[in-house]
Amino acid sequence: MDTDSTGSDDTTPRPGTPVRGSTTGRPIMAALDLFGRRWSLRVLWELRAGPVGARELLERCDGLSSSVLYDRLRELKAANVIEQDDDGAYRLSELGADLGDALAPLDAWARRWDEAR
Amino acid sequence: MDTDSTGSDDTTPRPGTPVRGSTTGRPIMAALDLFGRRWSLRVLWELRAGPVGARELLERCDGLSSSVLYDRLRELKAANVIEQDDDGAYRLSELGADLGDALAPLDAWARRWDEAR
DNA sequence: CCCTTGCGTTTCGAATATCGAAACGGTTCG
Protein backbone atom coordinates (compact mmCIF):
# COMPACT_ATOMS: atom_id res chain seq x y z
CA MET A 1 0.00 0.00 0.00
CA ASP A 2 2.71 2.50 0.95
CA THR A 3 6.01 1.99 -0.80
CA ASP A 4 7.67 4.73 1.21
CA SER A 5 9.12 3.51 4.47
CA THR A 6 9.45 7.06 5.81
CA GLY A 7 5.72 7.37 6.10
CA SER A 8 5.61 10.38 3.83
CA ASP A 9 2.66 10.85 1.51
CA ASP A 10 1.84 13.37 -1.19
CA THR A 11 -0.66 15.24 0.98
CA THR A 12 1.97 16.23 3.54
CA PRO A 13 3.19 19.77 2.96
CA ARG A 14 6.92 20.03 2.44
CA PRO A 15 9.00 22.96 1.36
CA GLY A 16 9.42 22.98 -2.38
CA THR A 17 6.14 21.17 -2.81
CA PRO A 18 2.92 22.73 -4.07
CA VAL A 19 0.62 23.39 -1.19
CA ARG A 20 -3.04 23.81 -0.64
CA GLY A 21 -3.85 27.33 -1.63
CA SER A 22 -0.56 28.10 -3.27
CA THR A 23 1.37 26.74 -6.20
CA THR A 24 4.40 28.88 -5.52
CA GLY A 25 6.01 26.42 -3.15
CA ARG A 26 7.26 29.21 -0.94
CA PRO A 27 8.41 27.60 2.32
CA ILE A 28 6.21 29.72 4.52
CA MET A 29 3.14 28.63 2.56
CA ALA A 30 3.95 24.97 3.06
CA ALA A 31 4.44 25.69 6.75
CA LEU A 32 1.16 27.57 7.04
CA ASP A 33 -0.62 24.68 5.39
CA LEU A 34 0.97 22.02 7.57
CA PHE A 35 0.46 23.96 10.79
CA GLY A 36 -2.97 25.15 9.78
CA ARG A 37 -4.25 21.63 10.21
CA ARG A 38 -6.13 21.09 13.41
CA TRP A 39 -4.00 20.05 16.40
CA SER A 40 -0.82 20.34 14.42
CA LEU A 41 0.63 23.29 16.33
CA ARG A 42 -0.72 21.94 19.58
CA VAL A 43 1.02 18.60 19.23
CA LEU A 44 4.23 20.42 18.45
CA TRP A 45 3.70 22.57 21.49
CA GLU A 46 3.25 19.58 23.76
CA LEU A 47 6.47 18.05 22.48
CA ARG A 48 8.65 21.05 23.32
CA ALA A 49 9.39 19.84 26.83
CA GLY A 50 10.67 16.43 25.73
CA PRO A 51 9.64 13.05 24.36
CA VAL A 52 6.00 12.14 24.92
CA GLY A 53 4.19 8.91 24.11
CA ALA A 54 1.15 8.86 21.86
CA ARG A 55 -1.27 7.92 24.60
CA GLU A 56 -0.07 10.69 26.84
CA LEU A 57 -0.40 13.17 24.00
CA LEU A 58 -4.02 12.15 23.77
CA GLU A 59 -4.48 12.85 27.45
CA ARG A 60 -2.77 16.22 27.28
CA CYS A 61 -4.84 17.34 24.30
CA ASP A 62 -8.35 16.97 25.56
CA GLY A 63 -10.65 16.60 22.58
CA LEU A 64 -8.02 15.20 20.23
CA SER A 65 -8.98 11.85 18.77
CA SER A 66 -6.44 9.13 18.19
CA SER A 67 -7.18 8.91 14.49
CA VAL A 68 -6.32 12.57 13.97
CA LEU A 69 -3.32 12.33 16.28
CA TYR A 70 -1.78 9.65 14.14
CA ASP A 71 -2.53 11.63 11.00
CA ARG A 72 -0.64 14.56 12.48
CA LEU A 73 2.21 12.42 13.76
CA ARG A 74 2.58 10.90 10.31
CA GLU A 75 2.58 14.32 8.67
CA LEU A 76 5.01 15.89 11.11
CA LYS A 77 7.30 12.90 10.80
CA ALA A 78 7.18 13.08 7.01
CA ALA A 79 8.02 16.77 7.28
CA ASN A 80 11.07 15.95 9.40
CA VAL A 81 9.76 17.97 12.30
CA ILE A 82 9.41 15.10 14.75
CA GLU A 83 10.97 11.68 15.19
CA GLN A 84 10.15 8.55 17.07
CA ASP A 85 12.67 6.98 19.43
CA ASP A 86 13.17 3.28 19.94
CA ASP A 87 10.63 2.84 22.69
CA GLY A 88 7.91 4.44 20.57
CA ALA A 89 7.73 7.89 22.13
CA TYR A 90 7.77 10.98 19.94
CA ARG A 91 10.17 13.89 20.17
CA LEU A 92 11.07 16.97 18.21
CA SER A 93 13.78 16.61 15.61
CA GLU A 94 16.57 19.16 15.49
CA LEU A 95 14.50 21.14 13.00
CA GLY A 96 11.45 20.69 15.20
CA ALA A 97 13.26 22.09 18.22
CA ASP A 98 14.11 25.20 16.22
CA LEU A 99 10.45 25.43 15.36
CA GLY A 100 9.59 25.28 19.03
CA ASP A 101 11.88 28.26 19.56
CA ALA A 102 10.28 30.06 16.64
CA LEU A 103 6.95 29.63 18.36
CA ALA A 104 8.02 31.29 21.59
CA PRO A 105 7.11 34.78 20.34
CA LEU A 106 3.64 33.47 19.66
CA ASP A 107 3.35 32.46 23.28
CA ALA A 108 4.50 35.88 24.39
CA TRP A 109 2.01 37.49 22.05
CA ALA A 110 -0.83 35.34 23.40
CA ARG A 111 -0.10 36.67 26.88
CA ARG A 112 -0.27 40.25 25.70
CA TRP A 113 -3.47 39.33 23.90
CA ASP A 114 -4.82 38.08 27.19
CA GLU A 115 -3.90 41.24 29.04
CA ALA A 116 -5.54 43.43 26.39
CA ARG A 117 -8.76 41.45 26.65
CA MET B 1 -29.53 35.95 15.49
CA ASP B 2 -26.50 37.54 17.12
CA THR B 3 -27.08 39.96 19.96
CA ASP B 4 -23.47 41.04 19.95
CA SER B 5 -22.78 43.84 17.51
CA THR B 6 -19.03 43.17 17.56
CA GLY B 7 -19.59 40.00 15.61
CA SER B 8 -18.22 37.80 18.35
CA ASP B 9 -19.72 34.39 18.95
CA ASP B 10 -19.09 31.69 21.52
CA THR B 11 -17.08 29.55 19.13
CA THR B 12 -14.40 32.19 18.65
CA PRO B 13 -11.40 31.50 20.84
CA ARG B 14 -10.46 34.37 23.09
CA PRO B 15 -7.95 34.51 25.88
CA GLY B 16 -9.60 33.66 29.16
CA THR B 17 -12.16 31.56 27.39
CA PRO B 18 -12.25 27.77 27.41
CA VAL B 19 -10.94 26.45 24.16
CA ARG B 20 -11.29 23.35 22.10
CA GLY B 21 -8.98 20.85 23.66
CA SER B 22 -8.31 22.73 26.82
CA THR B 23 -10.36 23.98 29.71
CA THR B 24 -7.44 25.80 31.27
CA GLY B 25 -7.96 28.96 29.23
CA ARG B 26 -4.24 29.51 28.94
CA PRO B 27 -3.75 32.20 26.32
CA ILE B 28 -1.48 30.14 24.11
CA MET B 29 -4.14 27.42 23.91
CA ALA B 30 -6.76 29.88 22.73
CA ALA B 31 -4.27 31.14 20.17
CA LEU B 32 -3.41 27.65 18.96
CA ASP B 33 -7.08 26.91 18.55
CA LEU B 34 -7.86 30.10 16.68
CA PHE B 35 -4.83 29.85 14.40
CA GLY B 36 -5.19 26.12 13.95
CA ARG B 37 -8.27 26.69 11.82
CA ARG B 38 -7.73 26.44 8.13
CA TRP B 39 -6.62 29.66 6.41
CA SER B 40 -6.50 31.54 9.69
CA LEU B 41 -2.74 32.06 9.74
CA ARG B 42 -2.67 32.56 6.00
CA VAL B 43 -5.20 35.40 6.08
CA LEU B 44 -3.19 37.03 8.83
CA TRP B 45 -0.08 36.61 6.74
CA GLU B 46 -1.66 38.29 3.73
CA LEU B 47 -2.70 41.24 5.87
CA ARG B 48 0.78 42.01 7.17
CA ALA B 49 1.63 44.31 4.27
CA GLY B 50 -1.42 46.51 4.73
CA PRO B 51 -5.18 46.71 4.29
CA VAL B 52 -6.64 44.24 1.81
CA GLY B 53 -10.20 43.87 0.58
CA ALA B 54 -12.11 40.66 0.94
CA ARG B 55 -12.25 39.95 -2.76
CA GLU B 56 -8.54 40.43 -3.14
CA LEU B 57 -7.88 38.14 -0.20
CA LEU B 58 -9.80 35.49 -2.06
CA GLU B 59 -7.58 35.97 -5.09
CA ARG B 60 -4.38 35.85 -3.06
CA CYS B 61 -5.38 32.67 -1.28
CA ASP B 62 -6.04 30.31 -4.12
CA GLY B 63 -8.37 27.59 -2.90
CA LEU B 64 -9.97 29.64 -0.14
CA SER B 65 -13.73 29.85 -0.46
CA SER B 66 -15.60 33.00 0.40
CA SER B 67 -17.74 31.29 3.01
CA VAL B 68 -14.70 30.22 4.98
CA LEU B 69 -13.01 33.57 4.46
CA TYR B 70 -15.88 35.37 6.12
CA ASP B 71 -15.91 32.85 8.94
CA ARG B 72 -12.24 33.62 9.54
CA LEU B 73 -12.68 37.35 9.20
CA ARG B 74 -15.49 37.23 11.73
CA GLU B 75 -13.40 35.19 14.15
CA LEU B 76 -10.30 37.32 13.80
CA LYS B 77 -12.35 40.45 14.23
CA ALA B 78 -14.02 39.06 17.32
CA ALA B 79 -10.58 38.22 18.67
CA ASN B 80 -9.46 41.83 18.14
CA VAL B 81 -6.73 40.76 15.77
CA ILE B 82 -8.08 42.50 12.70
CA GLU B 83 -10.34 45.48 12.02
CA GLN B 84 -12.29 46.77 9.10
CA ASP B 85 -11.84 50.33 7.88
CA ASP B 86 -14.58 52.52 6.55
CA ASP B 87 -14.31 51.46 2.93
CA GLY B 88 -14.70 47.81 3.87
CA ALA B 89 -11.10 46.65 3.58
CA TYR B 90 -9.51 44.62 6.37
CA ARG B 91 -6.34 45.44 8.23
CA LEU B 92 -4.42 44.21 11.24
CA SER B 93 -5.25 45.79 14.55
CA GLU B 94 -2.43 46.98 16.77
CA LEU B 95 -2.48 43.58 18.44
CA GLY B 96 -2.63 41.91 15.05
CA ALA B 97 0.45 43.79 13.87
CA ASP B 98 2.34 42.49 16.89
CA LEU B 99 1.17 39.04 15.91
CA GLY B 100 2.58 39.55 12.44
CA ASP B 101 5.92 40.33 14.04
CA ALA B 102 5.62 37.28 16.25
CA LEU B 103 5.19 35.20 13.12
CA ALA B 104 8.41 36.40 11.51
CA PRO B 105 10.53 33.71 13.21
CA LEU B 106 8.19 31.14 11.70
CA ASP B 107 8.99 32.50 8.27
CA ALA B 108 12.69 32.31 9.00
CA TRP B 109 12.29 28.77 10.24
CA ALA B 110 10.40 27.76 7.11
CA ARG B 111 13.36 28.88 5.02
CA ARG B 112 15.74 26.78 7.05
CA TRP B 113 13.28 23.94 6.71
CA ASP B 114 13.46 24.40 2.96
CA GLU B 115 17.24 24.33 2.91
CA ALA B 116 17.37 21.16 4.98
CA ARG B 117 15.00 19.42 2.61
C1' DC C 1 0.45 -20.56 32.40
C1' DC C 2 -3.19 -17.19 32.08
C1' DC C 3 -4.77 -12.80 33.03
C1' DT C 4 -4.51 -8.02 33.49
C1' DT C 5 -2.36 -3.62 32.28
C1' DG C 6 -0.38 -0.46 29.47
C1' DC C 7 1.48 0.71 25.05
C1' DG C 8 1.36 2.32 19.82
C1' DT C 9 -1.83 1.89 16.30
C1' DT C 10 -5.89 1.13 13.04
C1' DT C 11 -10.65 1.05 11.76
C1' DC C 12 -15.18 3.05 10.54
C1' DG C 13 -19.61 5.34 11.01
C1' DA C 14 -21.24 9.87 12.68
C1' DA C 15 -20.60 14.80 13.27
C1' DT C 16 -18.53 18.92 11.68
C1' DA C 17 -15.72 22.00 8.73
C1' DT C 18 -14.58 23.32 4.31
C1' DC C 19 -15.29 23.73 -0.62
C1' DG C 20 -17.31 25.73 -4.68
C1' DA C 21 -20.33 28.21 -7.19
C1' DA C 22 -24.08 31.05 -7.42
C1' DA C 23 -26.52 34.84 -5.94
C1' DC C 24 -27.96 39.32 -3.31
C1' DG C 25 -27.65 44.30 -2.33
C1' DG C 26 -24.94 48.31 -2.69
C1' DT C 27 -21.94 51.72 -5.08
C1' DT C 28 -19.62 53.88 -9.06
C1' DC C 29 -19.13 55.11 -13.59
C1' DG C 30 -20.46 55.51 -18.44
Next chain:
DNA sequence: CGAACCGTTTCGATATTCGAAACGCAAGGG
Protein backbone atom coordinates in the same frame (compact mmCIF):
# COMPACT_ATOMS: atom_id res chain seq x y z
C1' DC D 1 -30.45 52.17 -17.62
C1' DG D 2 -26.65 48.77 -17.33
C1' DA D 3 -22.16 47.02 -16.73
C1' DA D 4 -18.46 46.42 -13.34
C1' DC D 5 -16.86 46.19 -9.03
C1' DC D 6 -17.41 45.55 -4.06
C1' DG D 7 -18.51 43.03 0.66
C1' DT D 8 -21.38 39.41 1.88
C1' DT D 9 -24.63 35.27 2.34
C1' DT D 10 -26.55 30.92 1.03
C1' DC D 11 -26.55 25.88 0.31
C1' DG D 12 -25.56 21.32 -1.58
C1' DA D 13 -21.26 18.53 -2.29
C1' DT D 14 -17.04 17.05 -0.43
C1' DA D 15 -13.26 16.52 2.89
C1' DT D 16 -11.77 16.53 7.53
C1' DT D 17 -12.35 15.49 12.23
C1' DC D 18 -14.62 13.20 16.07
C1' DG D 19 -15.45 9.30 19.06
C1' DA D 20 -15.35 4.93 20.51
C1' DA D 21 -14.03 0.44 19.89
C1' DA D 22 -10.79 -2.80 18.79
C1' DC D 23 -6.14 -5.09 17.40
C1' DG D 24 -1.35 -6.85 18.31
C1' DC D 25 2.33 -6.62 21.35
C1' DA D 26 5.27 -6.60 25.51
C1' DA D 27 5.74 -6.74 30.60
C1' DG D 28 4.35 -8.21 35.23
C1' DG D 29 1.65 -10.72 38.78
C1' DG D 30 -1.17 -14.49 40.65
